[in-house]
Amino acid sequence: MKRTSRDIRTANRYEVLRHVIAESPAVSRQHLASATGLSLATVATLVGELLHLGAITEVGYEDSDGGRPRGLVAVNAQGGALIGVDVAETYIHVEVFDLSLTVLARADEELRPERPGEREPRQVIARIAAAVRAVVEAAAIPDDRVLGVGVSMPGQVDREGGVSVFAPNWDWHDVPVLDLLAEHLPYPLHLDNPLRACTVAELWFGAARGREHAVVVNLGTGVGAGLALGGTLHRGASNSAGEWGHTTLVLDGRVCHCGAHGCVESYVGAPGIMQNLRELSPGSPLLHPDDQTATVEALGRALADGDPVAVKTVRDTARYLGAGLADLVNLLNPEVIVLSSWVAAGLGEPLLTEVRAAVAGRALRRPLASTEIVLSPIPTNPVSLGAATFALEGWLASTGRKSRTNTSTTAAAMIRSTPS
Amino acid sequence: MKRTSRDIRTANRYEVLRHVIAESPAVSRQHLASATGLSLATVATLVGELLHLGAITEVGYEDSDGGRPRGLVAVNAQGGALIGVDVAETYIHVEVFDLSLTVLARADEELRPERPGEREPRQVIARIAAAVRAVVEAAAIPDDRVLGVGVSMPGQVDREGGVSVFAPNWDWHDVPVLDLLAEHLPYPLHLDNPLRACTVAELWFGAARGREHAVVVNLGTGVGAGLALGGTLHRGASNSAGEWGHTTLVLDGRVCHCGAHGCVESYVGAPGIMQNLRELSPGSPLLHPDDQTATVEALGRALADGDPVAVKTVRDTARYLGAGLADLVNLLNPEVIVLSSWVAAGLGEPLLTEVRAAVAGRALRRPLASTEIVLSPIPTNPVSLGAATFALEGWLASTGRKSRTNTSTTAAAMIRSTPS
Known part of the structure; x- marks a missing residue:
C-alpha cells in the first residue's frame, strides 16, 4: 500500500544502472536523465550513490557542442561478482558474472533425483x-x-524467509534453503523461482526492458507467466503470482499433475506438446517417449524441413497456447508478451508465427493492438542470469541496511578501496 | 516505468484522505501516521495540503495521556460536491455527493436504445x-x-482523451464524450468505465481498502475483473485491462457476443446464467426470457425457499465461476476477490458459499491460502460512487496544475474562502 520514498529511490537506482549497463561503453548524466525521464538532479544523486557503491565508474568526458564537457560513466565491471544458480530437477547450473553481467565462469552438477539420497x-x-x-x-x-x-529453485518459494515451501519434483516441503546454504557459503544469499528469475532477466536485459507492462511466458516442462506490471515484478500476496499454467483452458479437459482438469500447462508444457503429437500421430518417429528434450528437438528439426506432422503439432499447440495468451492480453493488457525457456527456443519462429495468428483470432481488438508477442532475446541461460540479477538488486537495495549475512556492506567497502 | 515523487505524493494524499474519511468523526495526525505507515512529518505535510485544499478541516483536540493535546482533523463534508454518473444501456443514474461521499441527491433518466435517435x-x-x-x-x-x-460509460474508454472508443450496446465508435459534455457543463470532467469505477469504489470505501492486491469481479450482464495491484488500479497499456469476461473457460464452448468461443462471460454473465437455467430446466417458471433482471430476482427468491432448480442453477453457475476465479487466484495471487454488481447482489450468500467451495476445489494451495472471497460491502450504487471517486482523485491530483476545464482550482479557492 504505502510505497515509501526509499522504495522509489531503490527502483530509480535499478533504473539508472540498467541504462548504464545498456548504454555501454559510456553514458552521460544528461543522457541518463532523458532516457529515464528523471530530473538531472535526481540522476546526479543516483549516479553519485552508484559511484560510491562501486557499481559504476567515471570514464572521461564527451564534447557537448562547445558547452562544458559532460562527464561519462560506465558500469564498473570489476566492481564485484554476482552468482546465479539455476537449480532444476536433474541439474544445477551455476554462473558467475561481473557487474556488466558478463559470464566469467560456469559450473554444472548433475542431479539424479531417482537415486536414494540425491533428492534429500x-x-x-x-x-x-x-x-x-x-x-x-x-x-x-x-x-x-x-x-x-541468487538461487532459483523450482516450485513455491518464500523469498523473505529463504524457504522452499513446496518443490513438487523432489516433494520438498518447507525446506530452509538459505539457512542450510549459509552453513556452506559466506555470501549474501537470495532465493526465488525460475519464473521470476526469467522475468527479472527480461526486465533488466531482455524484451521487457523499458516496458511499463510485460508478461514473460515460460514454456518448459512446466509453464508460467511472470508479470512485470508498472515496471516491477508483481509477486502477489504470498509470492506465488504467475501460475498461468494452472489456469483453466478446457473445463473438464486433460488431467493436470496439479490435480485439476484442463490446465493450460497440460496442453502447452513439454509433456502436453508430446500428448498433442501423440493424439495426431501415435507412432510418429518424432515422439521420444520419456524424453521431452529429444522430442522438442526432433520437432524443431522436422519443422525446419517442413514435416507435415511437426507443422500440424505446432499448429495444434499454438491453438491452445494462443487461447491462453489471448487470456493474458485481455486480462492484463500488456505491451509485450515474451516467450521464454527451452520449448520456446526449440520451436522458435515457426511456433511464434502460429501463436501470433492464434492470438489475433481470439483477443479483443483494443488490448491486442497494444501487445507485441516476441521470443526472448536473451542468448544465455535466463534463469541463472535472473538469479544473479536478484543478487544485484539485493546488493543495490541493501546500501545502508544490514543484509542477511552482513557481508555485502563489507564487500562493497572492500571494493571501494580496491583500485580498479 | 519512472514513478515520480509527484505520483507518490498524489498517492499518499489519496491514502491520507481515505483514512480521514474512514476514521470518522475525527482523527489525529499521529493516528494517520500509524494507520498509513507514513512518517509523522509526511502526514503533517499531506494534512496541511488537504487543509489548504479544503478537503479536511481542524475539529479540535484529543487528550494524549498528559502530553501536548493532539489536533484532530475530519473530512470537510461541505468542502465541495462531487458528481458520479452511471451510464448503462437503458438508464442514466446520477448522484451528487458531499466530500464525505454521502449522497445529497439522485436523478435517473431512462434510455430507450431501441428508439431511433435515443442511442445517438x-x-x-x-x-x-x-x-x-x-x-x-x-x-x-x-x-x-x-x-x-465522473462519468462511467460501458465499453472501451480512452480516459486521457475522454473518448468512448467502443460502446457495444449502442455501437458507438470513437465518440468524444467529454468534449461533447463540456458544451453543456462547466465542471471538470472525467471518463472511465463501470468496471474501473467499481474497483476504485472498493479501493476507497469497500473491501479492497487497505489491501495491497485486490480483484473486483463485476457480475452483471457483462462480467469483468478490475485489478487493484500494488494499491492502485492496473489499467494496462491502453486502459483496457480487466477483460476477464473474455478469457477462455471452455475451449470451443458457447459462442460469446465478442465473437470468440467459451468465454467466462458466456457462462456467468446474466444471459449465461439464464442459459445454465435453460439447459437444466427449459420450461422453468424462474426463466423470464428477454428479462435478465426478472430472472436473477426470481432465482434469488427461489434460493431463499430452497427451490431445487434454483439451487442447482446456482451450483452449475458457481462451478464455472469458481474455475474462472481460481484462474485469478493462481495468476494474480490477490489478498481479496470482491464480488460486485447486481447479479452478485441478487444471488448473494448462496452464490458466495458455492463459489468459495468451487474455488477451493481448483486453486493451488499456496495462493488460495492468502485469498479471501467476499461480497461487495458497498450498500449503494458502486458505479456512481466510483465515478464520483474519479472526480475526487482528479481534484486531489490537480492541485497546482491546470485542469481540463480550469474550474477546479477556482472552485477550491472559493471553497477555502467560504466559512464552513
Whole structure:
C-alpha cells in the first residue's frame, strides 16, 4: 500500500544502472536523465550513490557542442561478482558474472533425483554449495568481492524467509534453503523461482526492458507467466503470482499433475506438446517417449524441413497456447508478451508465427493492438542470469541496511578501496 | 516505468484522505501516521495540503495521556460536491455527493436504445447533462462548488482523451464524450468505465481498502475483473485491462457476443446464467426470457425457499465461476476477490458459499491460502460512487496544475474562502 520514498529511490537506482549497463561503453548524466525521464538532479544523486557503491565508474568526458564537457560513466565491471544458480530437477547450473553481467565462469552438477539420497535437502544444498565454490575458484574471485548469490529453485518459494515451501519434483516441503546454504557459503544469499528469475532477466536485459507492462511466458516442462506490471515484478500476496499454467483452458479437459482438469500447462508444457503429437500421430518417429528434450528437438528439426506432422503439432499447440495468451492480453493488457525457456527456443519462429495468428483470432481488438508477442532475446541461460540479477538488486537495495549475512556492506567497502 | 515523487505524493494524499474519511468523526495526525505507515512529518505535510485544499478541516483536540493535546482533523463534508454518473444501456443514474461521499441527491433518466435517435451520441450526452443539472439543482449546489463530474460509460474508454472508443450496446465508435459534455457543463470532467469505477469504489470505501492486491469481479450482464495491484488500479497499456469476461473457460464452448468461443462471460454473465437455467430446466417458471433482471430476482427468491432448480442453477453457475476465479487466484495471487454488481447482489450468500467451495476445489494451495472471497460491502450504487471517486482523485491530483476545464482550482479557492 504505502510505497515509501526509499522504495522509489531503490527502483530509480535499478533504473539508472540498467541504462548504464545498456548504454555501454559510456553514458552521460544528461543522457541518463532523458532516457529515464528523471530530473538531472535526481540522476546526479543516483549516479553519485552508484559511484560510491562501486557499481559504476567515471570514464572521461564527451564534447557537448562547445558547452562544458559532460562527464561519462560506465558500469564498473570489476566492481564485484554476482552468482546465479539455476537449480532444476536433474541439474544445477551455476554462473558467475561481473557487474556488466558478463559470464566469467560456469559450473554444472548433475542431479539424479531417482537415486536414494540425491533428492534429500542437505545433499542437494551441498551440491549447490560445491558448484558455487567451483565457479568462484574458476574465476579466481576473492570471497570479499562476491556481492551475492541468487538461487532459483523450482516450485513455491518464500523469498523473505529463504524457504522452499513446496518443490513438487523432489516433494520438498518447507525446506530452509538459505539457512542450510549459509552453513556452506559466506555470501549474501537470495532465493526465488525460475519464473521470476526469467522475468527479472527480461526486465533488466531482455524484451521487457523499458516496458511499463510485460508478461514473460515460460514454456518448459512446466509453464508460467511472470508479470512485470508498472515496471516491477508483481509477486502477489504470498509470492506465488504467475501460475498461468494452472489456469483453466478446457473445463473438464486433460488431467493436470496439479490435480485439476484442463490446465493450460497440460496442453502447452513439454509433456502436453508430446500428448498433442501423440493424439495426431501415435507412432510418429518424432515422439521420444520419456524424453521431452529429444522430442522438442526432433520437432524443431522436422519443422525446419517442413514435416507435415511437426507443422500440424505446432499448429495444434499454438491453438491452445494462443487461447491462453489471448487470456493474458485481455486480462492484463500488456505491451509485450515474451516467450521464454527451452520449448520456446526449440520451436522458435515457426511456433511464434502460429501463436501470433492464434492470438489475433481470439483477443479483443483494443488490448491486442497494444501487445507485441516476441521470443526472448536473451542468448544465455535466463534463469541463472535472473538469479544473479536478484543478487544485484539485493546488493543495490541493501546500501545502508544490514543484509542477511552482513557481508555485502563489507564487500562493497572492500571494493571501494580496491583500485580498479 | 519512472514513478515520480509527484505520483507518490498524489498517492499518499489519496491514502491520507481515505483514512480521514474512514476514521470518522475525527482523527489525529499521529493516528494517520500509524494507520498509513507514513512518517509523522509526511502526514503533517499531506494534512496541511488537504487543509489548504479544503478537503479536511481542524475539529479540535484529543487528550494524549498528559502530553501536548493532539489536533484532530475530519473530512470537510461541505468542502465541495462531487458528481458520479452511471451510464448503462437503458438508464442514466446520477448522484451528487458531499466530500464525505454521502449522497445529497439522485436523478435517473431512462434510455430507450431501441428508439431511433435515443442511442445517438448527442442525444445521450444531452440526457446526461440534463440529469447532472437536475442533481445540482436538487441539492442546491452553486456551480463553483462542484469539484468534478465522473462519468462511467460501458465499453472501451480512452480516459486521457475522454473518448468512448467502443460502446457495444449502442455501437458507438470513437465518440468524444467529454468534449461533447463540456458544451453543456462547466465542471471538470472525467471518463472511465463501470468496471474501473467499481474497483476504485472498493479501493476507497469497500473491501479492497487497505489491501495491497485486490480483484473486483463485476457480475452483471457483462462480467469483468478490475485489478487493484500494488494499491492502485492496473489499467494496462491502453486502459483496457480487466477483460476477464473474455478469457477462455471452455475451449470451443458457447459462442460469446465478442465473437470468440467459451468465454467466462458466456457462462456467468446474466444471459449465461439464464442459459445454465435453460439447459437444466427449459420450461422453468424462474426463466423470464428477454428479462435478465426478472430472472436473477426470481432465482434469488427461489434460493431463499430452497427451490431445487434454483439451487442447482446456482451450483452449475458457481462451478464455472469458481474455475474462472481460481484462474485469478493462481495468476494474480490477490489478498481479496470482491464480488460486485447486481447479479452478485441478487444471488448473494448462496452464490458466495458455492463459489468459495468451487474455488477451493481448483486453486493451488499456496495462493488460495492468502485469498479471501467476499461480497461487495458497498450498500449503494458502486458505479456512481466510483465515478464520483474519479472526480475526487482528479481534484486531489490537480492541485497546482491546470485542469481540463480550469474550474477546479477556482472552485477550491472559493471553497477555502467560504466559512464552513
